[in-house]
Amino acid sequence: MNTISSHRVIVTALLVAAIACYLLIEPYINSIILAFIISLLVYPLHQRLEQKLGSYRNFASFLSCVILTFIIVLPLLLVFGAIAQQGARFSQTLYQWVTHGGVQEIFNHPWVVKAMDFANTYLPFSTIEPSEIAERVAKISSQAGTQLVGFSAKLVGDATAFIMDFFLMLFVLFFLLRDYEKIITTLRHVIPLSRSQEDRLLEEIEKVSKSAVMGSFLTALAQGVAGGIGMWLAGFPGLFWGTMIGFASFIPIVGTALIWIPASTYLLLTNDISWGIFLIVWSVVVVGSIDNLLRPFLMQGSSGMNTLMIFFSLLGGIHLFGLMGLIYGPLIFAITIVLFNIYEEEFQSFLNRQDKS
Structure with a gap:
């Protein structure tokens, strides 16, 4: 068997x-990739621990994972508990408001009456009857308690799955931090690129991983805090609705407006x-400017990616x-942009x- 055939067999x-x-x-790929990305974020902290602990590399990795657990898991448990309490109180308040004629009061508002008349006159829909809508809202609100119990059960199930995935991620992170240099050296060795090209590729992966986490999650956190303050000042449960605004910020185009437009209308x-x-x-002004200013600023580390590309990538x-x-x-x-730049450099003469032909 000649060399080319042998290489083909090996590659296949x-x-x-x-x-x-x-x-x-594959069932655990998200936890593995997330552990790899978090290892890039926390490795500078881990390096300092390793320098202080000397040869105790296993203990340094374990300590880094424990610190990460206290930073992420414990605050989340406290926040979720407070959110559940505020959500239950909001459900009770909503039920009382509906059963005491709150919906009918809104339908009697002059603005709503004019909007209904316009819709029934000019729009090609069946006639909109306020009484039917009020009846449906009352029915939904009467089921709110049951729905809240079901949602709480789902939340517990999701939280359990999150905790399992989190500890799997920690398990992977432990080995990634402990053997970080060895893993990077192995990757450099097996990637069939020059050292400068490998440096560019790995640096871009690290840079974009950091900017994606910072750009998406810190923006959502900032919008949630700002939105929660606004909702609290306006008389709504701040923590609950601030959390909802934070989650809504991940939704493209609509974003936080999914929460504050109905609240303002109410x-x-x-x-x-x-x-x-x-x-x-x-x-x-406040919540919207965070998304318009903070997200592009935090994600500007991605080489060659303008705002439009960032939008479509998200x-x-x-x-x-x-x-x-x-x-x-x-x-x-x-990664595609970096590989395209490498291709352009490698085949520049061609x-x-x-271009001249």
């Missing part, structure tokens, strides 16, 4: 083995006009991968000849 066998390995770890229709105007102005990432797409999308785009 390697590809088959790699696919088989991927199928084995205030305007219940004659809290000053607070309704305040909430609109606060949400547009949009496509969410569509394909769900919440993890906020990291995967920008990462895929950035491309120049093609």
Whole structure:
């Protein structure tokens, strides 16, 4: 067997083995990738611990994982507990408001009456009857308690799955931190690129991983805090609705408006006009400016990625991968750009000849 045939057999066998390995770890791929990305973020802290602890590399990795657990898990448990309490109180308040004629009061508002008349006169829909809508809202609100119990059960199930995934991620992170230098050296050795090209590729992966996490999650946190303050000042449960605003910020195009527009409309229709105007102005000026200014600033580290590319990377990432797409999308785009730049440099003479032909 000649050398070329031998190489083909080896490469084919390697590809088959790699696919088989991927199928084995596919159910846990998100935890593994998240552990890799977090290792890039926390490695500077881990390095300091290693320097102070000397040869105790296992203990340094364990300590880094414990610190990360206290930073992430404990605050989340406290926040989720407070959110559940505020959510239960809001559900009870909503039920009482509906059963005491709150919906009918809104439908009697002059603005709503005019809007209904316009819709029934000019829009090609069946006639909108306020009494039917009020009946449906009352039915939904009467089921709110049951729905809240179901939601709480789902939340407990999701939290359990999150905790299991988190501890799996910690398990992987422990080995990634302990053997970080060895893993990077191995990657450099097996990637068939020059050292400068490997440096560019690995640096871009690290840069985009950091910017994607910072750009998406810190922006959501900032918008949630700002939105929660605005909702609290306007008379709503601040922690609960601030959390909802933080989650809504991940939704492309609509974003936080999914929360503050109905809340502002409710205030305007219940004659809290000053607070309704305040909430609109606060949400547009403060909460909206965070998304417009902070997210592009935090994600500007991605080489060659303008705002439009970042937008489509986030949009496509969410569509394909769900919440993890906020990291995967920008990462895929950035790696593609780096590989395209490497291709352009490697084939520059050929491309120049093609331009002149």
